[in-house]
Amino acid sequence: MNSVSDPRLRLSSENLLLLLAAGVGLGTGLLVIGFRYLIGWFRHLLQDTLVDSLLPLGSWVLALAPMLGGVLISALWVAVPLPSFSLSSLVSPARPLAPRPWWIPLKLLAAAISLGAGASLGPEAPSVESGGLLGSLLGQNLNLSRERVQLLVAAGAAAGLAAGFNAPIAGVFLALELALSRSFTTSAVSVVVLAAVVSALIAQVGLGAQPAFLLPAITQPAFVLPAYEVQGLLEVPFYLGLGLLASLVSIALSYSLEWGKRLFVWGPLAGWPAWSKPILGGWCLGLLGLGIPLGLGVGYETIESILQAVPFSLSQLGLLLLGKLLLSALSVGSGFVGGTFAPALFLGAVLGAGYGQVLSQVLPLISLSPPAAYAMVGMAAVLAASVRAPLTAILLLFEMTRDYHIVLPLMAAVGLSIWLTEQLHPPAVYPSVRLESLRAKGEAGQKAGLTVEEVMVAPSLLLRQDTPVREALDSLVQGKCHSALVVDAQERLRGILTLQDLERALARKESSELAELTVQEVSQAPVLTTFPDEAVVVAAEPMYQYDLRQLPVVSREDPEHIVGLLDRERVLLSQELQSVRQALEPEIPAEEDGIPGPSSDSQPVPQPVPEESTLSQ
Known part of the structure; x- marks a missing residue:
């Protein structure tokens, strides 16, 4: 039998993901090594060589390094503009990116010039984002699922911090706390850990294994006790x-x-x-x-x-x-x-x-x-x-x-x-x-993609404020909903009732007391909302930042008038449709591209949280 077709030699999807994670770790480690040497080269060129040679002219020449660095950065952005992105935009389904391979060297070159010239910033973000970009490029070019691409992005981020600071454990926790906060699983940890370990080992070979900061307890003889102890x-x-x-x-x-x-x-x-x-x-x-x-x-x-x-x-x-x-x-x-x-x-x-x-x-x-x-x-x-x-x-x-x-x-x-x-x-x-920054960029976002009005659906369930809690629970069960919008007699938005609210009420109240409660007493208000004319990429950002399942859509002129509902499933669908539209735009006229409108059988899976009481937790 041909050994190539032997099932025992085929890689499972989990093993393939681990192999890709090791590749991301290896590539990120090499990128960080090159990045650090590039920073040193620009620092030597701009600060040591240039400034030292002109120092006899006066101390004012110390200002030349950042000034010249600004000129180089300006020339670089004019020659090859780099789109604005961050780790959050790489892992957030609200704003998926399709990175290009040249983004990585351009990002590292710009950062090396900036830091070598004396900009008051650090090398960690370029290292982390370059690792995330490498993971995203690898996953998207192999046509992996969105979840696995995000996992490789998180692995690249962990590898970037691990190599940049010689801190593989912290790199793993960075990915778990920031990049995988909503998809923490044992298999995800394995992928992230492997990428961080490989990257840290590569960086130690190229940059050394010493810690980032040397303390007296390390630099002094072994018999000297460390001074960093609590005295009582x-x-x-x-x-x-x-x-x-x-x-x-x-x-x-x-x-x-x-x-x-x-x-x-x-x-x-x-x-x-x-x-x-x-x-x-x-x-x-x-x-x-x-x-x-x-x-x-x-x-x-x-x-x-x-x-x-x-x-x-x-x-x-x-x-x-x-x-x-x-x-x-x-x-x-x-x-x-x-x-x-x-x-x-x-x-x-x-x-x-x-x-x-x-x-x-x-x-x-x-x-x-x-x-x-x-x-x-x-x-x-x-x-x-x-x-x-x-x-x-x-x-x-x-x-x-x-x-x-x-x-x-x-x-x-x-x-x-x-x-x-x-x-x-x-x-x-x-x-x-910041949400305020996103709202300020709403007009630009509308030009770049769909608006909320194009993808929103009708609210699945409305409950009056005076509805008894038991009746509200029956409505949630019959509608198969996690939550419902709370309205007054004129159907104006007054809050949100979730299953979690009912569970907390059950824990606090006796059965006899619970029968007397109304929706108004256990629901949460005020509510985070969005507007029909707002860009989906802008409106959806707080959904993923605060793990919301839906956002009520209200009139901009009357913020209590409900006009629709934006749920996470529709956001993901709009992102995929917009990507296809952009890819086919040269071949298919824009007016032929249709976005499915609200359907009567679409059932959002809401799980909202109130604006004031939850966003600060």
């Missing part, structure tokens, strides 16, 4: 105080990045030609860098100095904190390429070091950990609150420093920081997109 239970509340401050700094970072984008994209500079913005940003970075040179660039050297207890005054730390916020905002807004992990780590280290110094001066009689210990905890707390990935932040700091002694207070500070940030400022810095 009395010190634990001080770390919680650091978690509180870290949440405020993460919110400040979020607002500063939004301000930078608004300044260059939607604000006073929106009318400027696109090619001029990186040049202007480079000039701003260069001039500000003359006063805050340590705020330019990735900042890992400064972070390592703080962790190694190099003395910084409180005034220096305060200037670095404010300067990094401003420089990062200008870098992002003007068009430089990089990630927000590094600024978050930098801000956390500076915050923790300053906080530790203040504590030692205010409480001289209490035995406290050195400021460097608080700096390490601050790094994880600010990063976790900014990225909304606490496990990734905790494990990343452990893998980057290889120091376990401070993990327990670190976990406490991270937990408090991310909880407070979720309460005070729900939107995340990376990779989520």
Whole structure:
């Protein structure tokens, strides 16, 4: 018998996926190695060679590197424009992308120029996104299902972080927390773990196996005890105080990045030609860098100095904190390429070091950990609150420093920081997109795709506010619905009732009390809605960001008047139809392409959550 046709030699779909994951890990590891060497080459060219040769002319030549970097970025975008994308857009079914192979080298080249020139960003986002792009390209070219393509994207993201920081465990948790938060399975973990391990091994061969930051416990002789230990239970509340401050700094970072984008994209500079913005940003970075040179660039050297207890005054730390916020905002807004992990780590280290110094001066009689210990905890707390990935932040700091002694207070500070940030400022810095920003881009989105009115369906079930709970449950069972829209006597939108609401009511009330309840008493309000003229890609983003099954469609003139329902199944159908339309557009006239309208037998599977009470959780 021909051995080729032997069933024992055929790969199952699961084994094929693992093999592809290993390939994604291998390719991502090689990409990260090349990316790091490219950053070093541009840094040597722009900062060492150019600046050092002109330094006799005066200290002002230090500003030339970011200025020249802005010129190179501008020339690059004019020559080969790169579409805007992020990890969220690669894994979100609301905005599927069809990447091109040249996106990866272009993204890495732009990031290498940006970071080599001194942009106040980090290398992690290009590494993570390049791995995700590689996974997406591989899966789509092999015609894999949407779910498996997303799994390979998550594997590539994990591989990118694993290789970039020599942190395979944190890379796995990044994929699980951000990319696979809604599709966590054992097989998915296997794929992600394999890609992260392979990528980390390749990166260790090319870049070395040392941690990202060297601490005194590592660099000093083995008999020297590490200084990063909690001195007693009395010190634990001080770390919680650091978690509180870290949440405020993460919110400040979020607002500063939004301000930078608004300044260059939607604000006073929106009318400027696109090619001029990186040049202007480079000039701003260069001039500000003359006063805050340590705020330019990735900042890992400064972070390592703080962790190694190099003395910084409180005034220096305060200037670095404010300067990094401003420089990062200008870098992002003007068009430089990089990630927000590094600024978050930098801000956390500076915050923790300053906080530790203040504590030692205010409480001289209490035995406290050195400021460097608080700096390490601050790094994880600010990063976790900014990225909304606490496990990734905790494990990343452990893998980057290889120091376990401070993990327990670190976990406490991270937990408090991310909880407070979720309460005070729900939107995340990376990779989520603010809903306000999406709504602001609604007009552009409408030009690029379908509107809600083209794909919405009629509401499957409406319940009056005064409907008894038992009758409402019968209606949900008969209609085979997870939820229903709650209306008043004039059928105006008043809330949403879900099966989960009924379960909570059953848990709180006795059977006799439950009989007296009405829908109004157990339903949730207000409700997140959308409009008929809004682009589907814009309206669907919060559905996948907050795991909603449907959105009520209301009139823009009267937000309480229900005109339809947008459910997840219709969104996915519209995405596929739009992709086919774009592919066939040169051959088939646009008016011949039809989008199926609402049908009477279409049954959405709703599972909505209220706007205010759930989006902040």
